[in-house]
Amino acid sequence: MPKRRPVTIIEVARRAGVSPSTVSRVMNGTAPVVPETEQRVRAAIAEFNFSPHPAARQLVTQRTNMIGVMLPEISGAFFQPMLKGIEAGVREAGFDLLIYSTQNGRATRQQGEHITDGLIIFPGSVDDTELVRLYQMDFPVVLLHKTPPFESPYPFVTVENKSGAEMLINHLIEVHHRRRIIYLRGPASHEDSLWRERGYLEALENHGIPFDSSLVADGGFDEIEAFSMLESMLAAGLDFDAVFAGDDDAAAGVILALRQAGREVPRDVSVVGFDDVPFSRFINPPLTTVRAPIEQVGREAVRILVKLIQNNSFVQAILLPTELVIRQSCGCGE
Amino acid sequence: MPKRRPVTIIEVARRAGVSPSTVSRVMNGTAPVVPETEQRVRAAIAEFNFSPHPAARQLVTQRTNMIGVMLPEISGAFFQPMLKGIEAGVREAGFDLLIYSTQNGRATRQQGEHITDGLIIFPGSVDDTELVRLYQMDFPVVLLHKTPPFESPYPFVTVENKSGAEMLINHLIEVHHRRRIIYLRGPASHEDSLWRERGYLEALENHGIPFDSSLVADGGFDEIEAFSMLESMLAAGLDFDAVFAGDDDAAAGVILALRQAGREVPRDVSVVGFDDVPFSRFINPPLTTVRAPIEQVGREAVRILVKLIQNNSFVQAILLPTELVIRQSCGCGE
DNA sequence: CTGAAAGCGCTTACAG
DNA sequence: CTGAAAGCGCTTACAG
Numbered sequence: 011m012p013k014r015r016p017v018t019i020i021e022v023a024r025r026a027g028v029s030p031s032t033v034s035r036v037m038n039g040t041a042p043v044v045p046e047t048e049q050r051v052r053a054a055i056a057e058f059n060f061s062p063h064p065a066a067r068q069l070v071t072q073r074t075n076m077i078g079v080m081l082p083e084i085s086g087a088f089f090q091p092m093l094k095g096i097e098a099g100v101r102e103a104g105f106d107l108l109i110y111s112t113q114n115g116r117a118t119r120q121q122g123e124h125i126t127d128g129l130i131i132f133p134g135s136v137d138d139t140e141l142v143r144l145y146q147m148d149f150p151v152v153l154l155h156k157t158p159p160f161e162s163p164y165p166f167v168t169v170e171n172k173s174g175a176e177m178l179i180n181h182l183i184e185v186h187h188r189r190r191i192i193y194l195r196g197p198a199s200h201e202d203s204l205w206r207e208r209g210y211l212e213a214l215e216n217h218g219i220p221f222d223s224s225l226v227a228d229g230g231f232d233e234i235e236a237f238s239m240l241e242s243m244l245a246a247g248l249d250f251d252a253v254f255a256g257d258d259d260a261a262a263g264v265i266l267a268l269r270q271a272g273r274e275v276p277r278d279v280s281v282v283g284f285d286d287v288p289f290s291r292f293i294n295p296p297l298t299t300v301r302a303p304i305e306q307v308g309r310e311a312v313r314i315l316v317k318l319i320q321n322n323s324f325v326q327a328i329l330l331p332t333e334l335v336i337r338q339s340c341g342c343g344e
Numbered sequence: 345m346p347k348r349r350p351v352t353i354i355e356v357a358r359r360a361g362v363s364p365s366t367v368s369r370v371m372n373g374t375a376p377v378v379p380e381t382e383q384r385v386r387a388a389i390a391e392f393n394f395s396p397h398p399a400a401r402q403l404v405t406q407r408t409n410m411i412g413v414m415l416p417e418i419s420g421a422f423f424q425p426m427l428k429g430i431e432a433g434v435r436e437a438g439f440d441l442l443i444y445s446t447q448n449g450r451a452t453r454q455q456g457e458h459i460t461d462g463l464i465i466f467p468g469s470v471d472d473t474e475l476v477r478l479y480q481m482d483f484p485v486v487l488l489h490k491t492p493p494f495e496s497p498y499p500f501v502t503v504e505n506k507s508g509a510e511m512l513i514n515h516l517i518e519v520h521h522r523r524r525i526i527y528l529r530g531p532a533s534h535e536d537s538l539w540r541e542r543g544y545l546e547a548l549e550n551h552g553i554p555f556d557s558s559l560v561a562d563g564g565f566d567e568i569e570a571f572s573m574l575e576s577m578l579a580a581g582l583d584f585d586a587v588f589a590g591d592d593d594a595a596a597g598v599i600l601a602l603r604q605a606g607r608e609v610p611r612d613v614s615v616v617g618f619d620d621v622p623f624s625r626f627i628n629p630p631l632t633t634v635r636a637p638i639e640q641v642g643r644e645a646v647r648i649l650v651k652l653i654q655n656n657s658f659v660q661a662i663l664l665p666t667e668l669v670i671r672q673s674c675g676c677g678e
Numbered sequence: 679c680t681g682a683a684a685g686c687g688c689t690t691a692c693a694g
Numbered sequence: 695c696t697g698a699a700a701g702c703g704c705t706t707a708c709a710g
């Protein structure tokens with residue numbers, strides 16, 4: 011706790027021989043000020059290295075100048091580029107960034123609307139009734155990778171999951187002649203997983219491959235979880251020649267489990283992921299995946315949120331395109 | 345911006361038939377209140393779902409209940425576990441987490457001391473004169489992976505870089521008989537890099553291997569930078585049989601450059617990293633490295649910072665132990 | 679145990 | 695163009 015109290019607007023005003031109102035006006039450019047006065051004020055501000063106390067300003071303006079992001083936990087390779095995009099956007103817009111990780115289900119979010127001018131919300135961090143409550147009080151929110159509940163039509167931004175997954179499965183079928191393709195689902199709260207599954211299903215159907223429910227299981231978009239799921243599928247003697255791991259983290263776990271079981275990737279089994287996170291090109295073999303513009307998703311979300319905060323104008327949804335990235339885990343370029 | 349103004353302490357007081365003071369006292373447990381009154385107050389609070397306005401409280405208590413972390417940019421695999429540890433610590437202590445990425449050198453930090461009760465500072469994000477300024481006003485700060493300037497003896501937490509690097513190099517020399525070992529430095533502002541270099545030097549010396557300055561270059565603790573550095577060393581025809589990449593990110597870049605040049609890892613060249621970030625076990629070949637307890641570093645830093653904020657009691661420094669993690673990029677277990 | 683009053687550091691009508 | 699005053703929503707001595 012600072013011993014030496016920071017200087018206030020009063021002392022600056024006194025120094026410049028004006029009223030606090032005038033200092034406020036030059037700082038905020040909120041009313042015309044005679045140039046000569048302005049000079050004196052600026053000099054005093056500089057001399058004291060004055061910066062206004064945010065809490066005081068917040069109290070009267072009712073704006074916090076902060077944007078919050080709510081996420082269930084800080085994990086996964088996905089997280090870094092996403093946060094990077096959000097941070098960049100927030101900074102550009104002149105806001106500060108508050109991180110809420112609702113880890114362990116602790117409900118700190120109660121005050122989310124007090125401490126923040128708007129919220130960016132990840133799947134799994136805020137439940138629908140809370141969302142509705144926020145909507146009813148007109149609080150600015152943008153959803154990430156998640157469509158809003160009917161009663162709170164907030165804008166959302168996500169990526170083309172379905173067509174991305176379809177490209178992936180088409181490739182596996184058409185180029186590598188795989189037919190027994192496992193799909194590992196993500197957490198139930200992630201719509202990404204749902205759409206990817208639909209893409210998977212549709213690609214199968216388009217190629218006349220009958221759906222086998224024993225090939226679909228939970229991978230949690232997570233290395234460890236995908237690893238153990240694959241282990242048990244292997245132990246159960248399941249017959250398959252490819253796996254679409256759900257995302258890249260899960261794909262890393264899958265490849266490890268396969269190797270440990272003596273199955274060679276991609277010779278025996280093709281493995282593909284989703285997202286193209288930074289490490290995907292480095293793993294063994296380099297991962298064939300779909301590039302999701304994660305960082306850009308974060309940026310867009312902030313852009314929309316800031317508009318919401320400022321003008322109340324808003325778009326309904328943004329769907330960013332995905333792109334097939336062929337490396338070697340599918341069987342190409344060996 | 346919320347249309348429906350949130351309810352204030354006044355309305356709660358009115359509802360409960362008491363004064364705002366009393367409501368404040370039951371909320372903060374700051375003075376004894378007759379049980380029966382307390383009941384009424386609690387009922388009113390619950391009825392209105394009241395939560396006090398943070399800015400108002402801040403203004404009078406001069407505490408923000410926020411901890412800030414300053415970092416130069418959100419990147420590197422290192423970042424995720426570190427932030428995870430910090431987040432967990434902050435949450436545990438009942439604070440909120442503010443992220444300042446001083447990307448592009450934008451100086452938002454000006455108000456860091458206003459908006460935050462204490463700061464966790466990464467190398468490269470805040471310069472020494474700013475640090476001294478903060479110290480002079482008794483502002484709580486903990487440094488990460490960085491020792492403080494003489495005039496501002498803040499506590500810091502870091503890991504055993506030197507002995508970690510030494511273990512690594514010893515292993516390369518003793519087990520794999522490497523003698524021409526490249527060391528790739530990190531950014532100049534990172535003391536980690538310095539200490540690792542010292543460990544490298546000492547291990548060399550202990551084995552009677554003469555130091556060759558042409559084997560030390562900049563890798564930036566970064567995939568891309570390490571990749572190009574290795575490319576140019578290769579192009580220059582430099583003779584070497586191992587590379588200590590500085591950290592794991594750089595190691596990934598190094599391995600890629602080596603492979604692209606037709607050098608096989610680890611047969612032709614051993615490669616080792618530092619940190620043991622999550623992806624290191626997945627790359628090809630699995631990376632031999634040193635495990636730095638990154639998440640724990642974050643947690644410790646918060647713990648110390650919170651003590652600083654509360655009691656002003658403090659420790660000088662914390663040095664967390666590192667541990668050799670042998671996988672295959674060094675040449676083991678092939 | 680409880681209330682009335684002052685005050686935290688700003689901004690913003692309202693006068694002039 | 696500028697100042698005096700009120701007020702943002704709390705907390706905390708000060709009385710009682």
